[in-house]
Amino acid sequence: MGQKPNGWTQPTEADCWDTVSGVGQDRSVLILIKHCRDMKQQEMRLRLITLLLLLSCAALFIFTVGFELKQRENSTSTTQMSMDMQYPAYSQQGQLCSGDNPQTNVQRLHIHLRFVPEDNKTDGLYINWDVNFGEKYNKEKRAIVIPETGIYFIYVRTTLRCQDKDDAAKFKKFNMMLHKWNEGYNKTLHLADTWDGVACASEGLRSVFVGQLFDLLEGDHVSVWIGEGYELILKSSFGAYLA
Known part of the structure; x- marks a missing residue:
């Protein structure tokens, strides 16, 4: 054990x-x-x-x-x-x-003119205008004066009507041109033109408008020349502003 x-x-x-x-x-x-x-x-x-x-x-x-x-x-x-x-x-x-208000800034052109009828309604003359608003209108030259070089929109709106009842069967032509003139080159230059007319038998009105941008120089005088159909003018307006 x-x-x-x-x-x-x-x-x-x-x-x-x-x-x-x-x-x-x-x-x-x-x-x-x-x-x-x-x-x-x-x-x-x-x-x-x-x-x-x-x-x-x-x-x-x-x-x-x-x-x-x-x-x-x-x-x-x-x-x-x-x-x-x-x-x-x-x-x-x-x-x-x-300078936001174009009417108070002399340099920023904004002008609108209205047609002044002539007693002697003949062709081949510059339209006379009355100032609606704005400045820089030369009454002697009947032209808008460009205050500074730049791009301007120039426009002319004209309403035509055949006012001679004796010529009811005729078609009358109308020719209007924009001209510019400057003392620097003392030569009248062509800017734009329009051709139109009125059918005296219709007794209606016709509106003609010319508007375009132009590169203009300081001192340019822009005016409206009527080559044909001055007697057809019922009313017209002419203006310009800096674009």
Whole structure:
């Protein structure tokens, strides 16, 4: 009975110590790994919190700057409105100096003329005009004077009617030309023309329009020449403006 089973050997003290040491080392490694993971998670949280704080500060700064700019704009608008109400003459003077109104700016041509009938209705003459609005009309030359070099739109609208009852069976021709003259070259030049006519038997009206852009020089005198059919003119208008 005092004998031990064959093949079994009692472990020594050294073997037990090695086993305990191995288990202790593995546990220390696990604890270290867990600690590193916790540190990384805390670092990520700190970075995220820092980023959110920076974004919040940037948004607050942008909102503050925008609010201040809006306040300044509203304040400036209110101040300008108050000045316009208190000093209307000053406000009107500022508008006149801005050059937006073509009738108050001498250099920016905008003129409209209306037909003045002649007692002697003969062909081969320049139409006489009366100023409806605008300036730069030379009554002696019967011409619009161009104040500065540029592109101008020149137009002439004429209403024709056969006014002689004795010529009821006739067809009468009408010829109108735009001329320009300048002291610099002292020569009349042809700009544009139109040919038309009226059948007197119809007793109707006919409208003739000439309008075109022209590159004109300072000092050019633009006038309307009637080559044929002056007696057919019932009314007419003539104008120009800087394009």
